[in-house]
Amino acid sequence: MKKFLNQVDQMLTESLAGFATAHRELVQVQFEPTFVSRKQKAQNKVVLISGGGSGHEPLHAGYVGKGMLDAACPGQVFTSPTPDQMLAAAEAVHTDKGVLFIVKNYAGDVMNFEMAAEMLPFEHATVLTSDDCAVVNSTYTSGRRGVAGTVIVEKCVGSLAESGADLAACKALGDKINLRTSSIGVALTSCTVPAAGRPTFDITEAEIEMGVGIHGEPGRRREAMRAADAIVTDMVAAIVHDIEAKQLPGAGDILLLVNGLGATPLMELYLIYHAAAEQLTAKGYQVTRSLVGNYTTAIDMAGASITVCLLDQEILKHWDSPVHTAGLRWGC
Template sequence: MKKFINKVNDVLVESLSGFAMAHQDIVQLHLDPHFVVRANKASNKVALISGGGSGHEPLHAGFVGYGMLDAACPGHVFTSPSPDQMLAAAEAVDAGKGVLFIVKNYAGDVMNFEMAAEMLSVPNATVLTSDDVAVENSTWTSGRRGVAGTVIVEKVVGSLAETGADLAACKALGDKVNQRTGSMGVALTSCTVPAAGRATFDIGDNELEMGVGIHGEPGRRREAMRPADAIVADLVAAILHDLKPAAGAEVLLMVNGFAATPLMELYLLYHSAEKLLKAQGLIVSRSLVGNYTTALDMAGASITLCLLDDEIKQHWDSPVHTAGLRRGC
């Protein structure tokens, strides 16, 4: 294993410290327990908090800032943060209108956020993201996994929260966006967790994993490498089968990299996906391409579709200023 690290046990703290130094105008880092908050605390709004294992950067700390999250709780690599982290973060950013937890549907995340919610003395609610159409249940989840669609939920609900909307409205919008969003990924290589020192799974030079999870979990099937258009056709077909959009529906198309796939290839995937969607009579009116929900050093990508309406478009288009996503600020 060759990685830019000093000591394996220090990776998280050193990485978070560098992140906070590089973006000190946006975020502030707290240690013991670890959590990231806005450099300038918001007031009179619902506080949005998310988190999960590290290794998916910029998710979640990279989306702390105006128009998105108020705090993020990073666990160790691919490991859920603790309830103590979540509780401390919630108490630090509570701005008088309650706390909304945005949680990816993984067993450890769900359990620990539930414990934090029970201990928290202020009103709170949870949006559980479950956009992965590849598998219904897995070793890590009961129901569908939360993956790249989480970014869309955080952006849209973050915008609504900035308007002063109440906790019930923010949760309702988060649930709606999640229900209208589907994702599916494909891996060409494995990822390498620093503490393990070797690839999470073995895959042949001419193989791919269709429907892979963001921690390297198995997908729908292992198959031979194929041209990009054929791969995209399968991903898009699975998502459309799940969402069942009406003809003429507007969609947001997101192509998300897992960190080791160059942008040249991600844009090639976008080109293929948009052509397919237009051929299906859908209108691609919003887009996002890049590395937003990664899996350490995995080569691969995911496609996400969100069925848009006027409310979602309004909040997707609104200003945002975070380390990982900036627009209109």
């Protein structure tokens, strides 16, 4: 393992300190318990708090700011944060309009946020994101994972909250977007968790991991490496299959997010975007909004995910509204 760090157990603290200094007009960081919050505490709005294991940067701390999150709770690398972090964050940022937790659907995140919610002295609700269609949902399992689609939920619900909407409306929009969003990822290489010091999985030059999770969890299948178009074909097919299975009315306009997992150059991400946009267009979707870059990463994994969100007027409006965070900024 070769990484820029001093001591593994100081890595997160130093990185967060750097993050807070680099964006000091925007955010502040507290340690023990650790959370990142807006420099200017918002008034009279539902506050959005997210969090999760670190290693997915800019998710979630990079999305704290006007039009998006009020606070983020970073856990250890790939380990969900602890309830005291959510409680401290809520204490710091809450208004009397209530607290909305946005939580990626992993056992650890769900349980830690749940315990925080049980102890929280404020009105609250939770949106669970579960956009990863690589994991087939069934009554047998704990459900699908939340991946890059979470960014869309945080952006749009953030916008709605900024407009003064109430807690129920914010939760409803979050749930709706989650339902209308499907993602799938593919890995060319493994990530390396700093504390582990070596790659999470072995993979040869001739293989890819299809359906990989953002923690380097194995995916659907180990497959043969092949041309980008062929890889994208299978990813788009999985997404379209998932969308069709949901039987949503009026699917047409979409937001297409091609997300890098950390070590994949923009040149390749745009090439994937090119293939995905063409294939989706051929299947009758209109790519109305696009986002290409590293938005939900898996440390240093070479790989990418494709996310499709079925837009409607409400989602579109909230996607387009101004946002000012370290990781996403437009309109202001």
